[in-house]
Amino acid sequence: xxxxxxxxxxxxxxxxxxxxxxxxxxxxxxxxxxxxxxxxxxxxxxxxxxxxxxxxxxxxxxxxxxxxxxxxxxxxxxxxxxxxxxxxxxxxxxxxxxxxxxxxxxxxxxxxxxxxxxxxxxxxxxxxxxxxxxxxxxxxxxxxxxxxxxxxxxxxxxxxxxxxxxxxxxxxxxxxxxxxxxxxxxxxxxxxxxxxxxxxxxxxxxxxxxxxxxxxxxxxxxxxxxxxxxxxxxxxxxxxxxxxxxxxxxxxxxx
Amino acid sequence: xxxxxxxxxxxxxxxxxxxxxxxxxxxxxxxxxxxxxxxxxxxxxxxxxxxxxxxxxxxxxxxxxxxxxxxxxxxxxxxxxxxxxxxxxxxxxxxxxxxxxxxxxxxxxxxxxxxxxxxxxxxxxxxxxxxxxxxxxxxxxxxxxxxxxxxxxxxxxxxxxxxxxxxxxxxxxxxxxxxxxxxxxxxxxxxxxxxxxxxxxxxxxxxxxxxxxxxxxxxxxxxxxxxxxxxxxxxxxxxxxxxxxxxxxxxxxxxxxxxxxxxxxxxxxxxxxxxxxxxxxxxxxxxxxxxx
Ligand code: SF4
Ligand code: SF4
Ligand code: SF4
Ligand code: SF4
Numbered sequence: 003x004x005x006x007x008x009x010x011x012x013x014x015x016x017x018x019x020x021x022x023x024x025x026x027x028x029x030x031x032x033x034x035x036x037x038x039x040x041x042x043x044x045x046x047x048x049x050x051x052x053x054x055x056x057x058x059x060x061x062x063x064x065x066x067x068x069x070x071x072x073x074x075x076x077x078x079x080x081x082x083x084x085x086x087x088x089x090x091x092x093x094x095x096x097x098x099x100x101x102x103x104x105x106x107x108x109x110x111x112x113x114x115x116x117x118x119x120x121x122x123x124x125x126x127x128x129x130x131x132x133x134x135x136x137x138x139x140x141x142x143x144x145x146x147x148x149x150x151x152x153x154x155x156x157x158x159x160x161x162x163x164x165x166x167x168x169x170x171x172x173x174x175x176x177x178x179x180x181x182x183x184x185x186x187x188x189x190x191x192x193x194x195x196x197x198x199x200x201x202x203x204x205x206x207x208x209x210x211x212x213x214x215x216x217x218x219x220x221x222x223x224x225x226x227x228x229x230x231x232x233x234x235x236x237x238x239x240x241x242x243x244x245x246x247x248x249x250x251x252x253x254x255x256x257x
Numbered sequence: 258x259x260x261x262x263x264x265x266x267x268x269x270x271x272x273x274x275x276x277x278x279x280x281x282x283x284x285x286x287x288x289x290x291x292x293x294x295x296x297x298x299x300x301x302x303x304x305x306x307x308x309x310x311x312x313x314x315x316x317x318x319x320x321x322x323x324x325x326x327x328x329x330x331x332x333x334x335x336x337x338x339x340x341x342x343x344x345x346x347x348x349x350x351x352x353x354x355x356x357x358x359x360x361x362x363x364x365x366x367x368x369x370x371x372x373x374x375x376x377x378x379x380x381x382x383x384x385x386x387x388x389x390x391x392x393x394x395x396x397x398x399x400x401x402x403x404x405x406x407x408x409x410x411x412x413x414x415x416x417x418x419x420x421x422x423x424x425x426x427x428x429x430x431x432x433x434x435x436x437x438x439x440x441x442x443x444x445x446x447x448x449x450x451x452x453x454x455x456x457x458x459x460x461x462x463x464x465x466x467x468x469x470x471x472x473x474x475x476x477x478x479x480x481x482x483x484x485x486x487x488x489x490x491x492x493x494x495x496x497x498x499x500x501x502x503x504x505x506x507x508x509x510x511x512x513x514x515x516x517x518x519x520x521x522x523x524x525x526x527x528x529x530x531x532x533x534x535x536x537x538x539x540x541x542x543x544x545x546x547x548x549x
Contacts, residue, residue, distance in 0.1 A: 028384075028391055036395040043405040066405035067328030070321045070336070071415065072307035073423050077293070086419055088426025095410055096419050120307045120315055121325065122333030 046094035051214050053092075053099040054196060056084055057107065057134035058116045058124035062215075068123035071096030078118035081108045102198025102213045107136065109163050109197050132164065137196030138219040139169065139189045143210030149185050150210075152176050158200035158211045159187050168193040169200065187211065191220055267524060275517030282358045290422055304418040305359070306409070307339060315339035320457040321415075324408060327400040344461060352462025353514035356448060356455050361417050365432055366448045369439035370488070382443040386491070386512065389456035396453050413447075414454060445488055459511040469513060469520065470531035471496040471506045472538045477527050483519035493519065497527070506537035 049055075049062055056075050059065050075098050076084040083105045087093035098115075100107060109131045116124040128134060139158075141147055148155035149171070162169045171185040187200075189211075198213045234240060240247070270277075290308070293299040302309045307317040317339030322332055332340075347355060356363050372378070396408045409415060413431050420428030435447050448455055471477075474497050483497070484490045492510035500506070520528040 024385075028388060032388070032391040032395045035392065036399045039396070039407045039410065040399045040403045042410050043399070043403040043407050046405065046410060063404055064330065066403075067325055067330040067400070068332070070306040070317065070325065070406065071409055071419065072303040072317075073419065074303045074307065074309060076423065077299075077302045086423040088424045088428070089416060089420075089431065090427035094405075096415065118302075118309075120303075120309070120317055120333065120335040120339060121322075122331075122336070126333060 048092075049094065049099075049215065050092045051218055052101055052103075053087075054102055054107075054137050054198060054213055054215070056098050056100070056115045056124055057109075057113055057131060057136055057195070058119070058126075058128040059136070060123075060125060065097070065123055066094060068121055069097055070121055070123075071098075072120065073098065074118040074120060075115035075124060078114040080110065080114065081105060083107050084115060100198070102201040103209055104202075106198035106202040107134075107195075108199075109134070109195060132193075132195060134195045134197075135216060136198075137213040137215050138191045138194050139196065139198075139200050139211050139213050140219050141187055141189070141211045142214075143206070143208070143212075146206055147187070147210040148205070149187055152178060152182060152184055154185060155205060156185065156187075157203050157205055161199045161203045163197065163199060164193055164195065168195065191216075272521055275521050279357055279516060280364065283361055283364055286359055287361060287418070287421065290418065294422060304415055304422060306415050306418075307336060314342075316343055319344045319461070320454055321406060321409065323457075324396060324400040324406040327397045328404045328406060329401070347458055347461045347465075349465060350462075350467045351465040351513070351515040352458035352460065352511060353455060354462070354465075354467075355458040357514040357516035360414055360454070362414050362432070362435060362452075363448060365413075365436050366439045366445070367488075369436045370445055373440050373444050374485075378440060378444070380444040381441065382446065384443075384446075384450050386450055386489075388450050389453055392451060393453035393456040408453060412454065449488055455514075463511045464533070465511070465515075466532050467515060468531060468533045468535075469496075469508045469515060469517065470529055470535050470537075471508065471527050472529050472531065472535065473525065473527045474498075474500060474506050474537055476525040478525055480524070482522040482524070483528070486518045486522045488516065488518075489513060500537070507531065507533055507535055509533065 043066065047062055047066055055062075055065065056079075060068070071086065073086045073096075076086055083100045084098045085100065087095055087097050087099060089095050093099050111131060113128065113131050113134075116126060116128055119126070141150075144150050156171065159165060159169050159171055167190065169187055169189050172188040174184040174186055176182040176184050196213045196216070200211045201209045201213050204211050286305075289301045290304065293302060300311060305318060306321050307315070309315055315335045315338055317332075317336040319340040322336055322340045325332055373380075399407045411431065413435050416428040416431050420426065420432075439445065439447050443450065471493070477497060483493055487493055489510070489512040492508050492513040495502075495504045495510075496506050496508040515530070517528075517530065520530070
């Protein structure tokens with residue numbers, strides 16, 4: 003190869019440098035824009051607790067990648083329960099949600115919102131509305147709940163579409179009067195769909211019972227935890243055969 | 258040389274035929290979507306992101322769905338079918354037909370361009386046109402990293418549609434920002450250099466059948482009206498001026514949005530819509546306007 007003429011090589015080097023600098027500039031600029039977008043996406047993932055997703059919506063992170071924000075679910079909800087988040091509200095822009103205290107989900111048998119969803123962001127595998135898990139009702143305002151105060155309001159219990167399954171009244175002794183019972187509205191998280199009918203109908207100024215996103219509402223045992231009484235039942239007797247079962251001592255009872 | 262001055266030979270209507278048709282189309286699409294919420298007669302439900310027409314025809318924006326796939330999500334059949342229909346359509350009639358004939362933001366940026374040339378506002382920042390392809394790639398990468406459909410967070414097109422159809426929120430601010438950006442920061446900046454939606458549809462329409470053809474290029478008298486009016490003027494040169502280099506007269510660049518503005522403004526009737534395989538009708542050059 004002939005030696006390159008330095009006079010000619012110089013501009014070529016300069017050209018290449020300018021070219022590479024241009025690419026680097028574009029890449030950096032676009033990279034920064036991407037970073038900002040990514041951060042925005044992360045922020046959008048932080049859903050406020052009052053924004054409940056429609057039936058069949060999966061984990062929040064999956065939902066953000068599946069929902070194209072078309073609003074077809076909103077259109078097909080016969081009760082105008084659902085709405086699309088407007089820009090400037092704390093819910094990820096354009097995603098569907100409802101506020102239980104405004105309009106709860108009426109648990110339509112044919113689940114039109116799920117049927118309407120073109121992307122499957124609302125899981126088409128959900129065909130029985132009782133299996134929906136939009137959230138879990140929690141009696142967060144115990145101090146003000148009328149039933150906790152010893153009255154018989156019972157409204158949340160009465161309106162529940164899954165009465166006596168998702169929500170029950172558990173009897174407790176009324177320590178204040180000493181003579182009556184408290185009928186404590188108690189939600190079973192395995193049955194509650196999170197429809198929000200209870201929250202909507204709570205007679206207080208601000209609802210004592212509220213639907214919360216499941217991840218906020220529930221605790222979780224360590225995966226290695228075993229409950230002794232369950233293990234015992236499964237096994238059909240104590241797991242260690244020769245263990246001596248001492249009598250349980252009851253307070254105030256003479257042995 | 259502004260394209261609104263009627264020429265002696267052709268009326269205002271003839272000079273704006275395709276422009277008017279385009280506006281009618283863009284507003285018509287919006288009206289179709291709006292008819293439901295306004296009158297209760299549902300022809301089209303949804304938004305440009307995904308819609309259902311007359312209860313049977315599903316359409317889904319393929320770019321949106323692609324981001325969803327990059328976000329590690331497998332869309333349901335309806336959305337896939339809807340995206341395939343749109344892909345096939347745009348591949349045939351030109352990807353950026355979306356820009357010229359459907360996208361509502363195009364009205365905004367065209368208005369901005371009209372103002373900025375009217376008042377001679379400096380062109381401002383003019384990055385390479387390939388920047389939009391970088392941004393397109395970035396949105397896909399960011400979708401993959403975050404697991405979210407990221408462009409939907411800022412996309413002015415669907416923000417505008419959702420704003421009109423479902424409640425406006427602050428969507429108007431984003432649209433205004435695009436308008437002002439094009440006006441003061443970068444003339445033709447949004448659609449010509451940044452918008453990844455346009456970039457995506459451009460790629461889709463790479464081999465589109467419907468194209469603009471400088472069929473009578475021999476009649477061109479170099480008035481440059483078409484260059485002044487074209488949002489992507491670089492696409493014109495090879496077709497209009499490439500006769501000697503053996504370049505065909507059809508505008509093949511996928512940046513061309515088939516807006517037909519060049520057809521409108523050209524008094525020599527150089528341009529027409531044709532198939533991509535059409536030839537120049539090499540009629541004998543007419544006498545130049547200035548010489549006539
Ligand atoms: S189940 Fe019925 S009421 Fe509940 S969100 Fe869906 S469509 Fe609306
Ligand atoms: S129909 Fe599905 S994709 Fe469309 S907004 Fe509702 S959840 Fe999202
Ligand atoms: S949210 Fe309330 S009303 Fe609905 S299922 Fe749960 S407990 Fe019942
Ligand atoms: S470039 Fe983008 S904003 Fe402009 S018309 Fe095309 S899709 Fe719409």
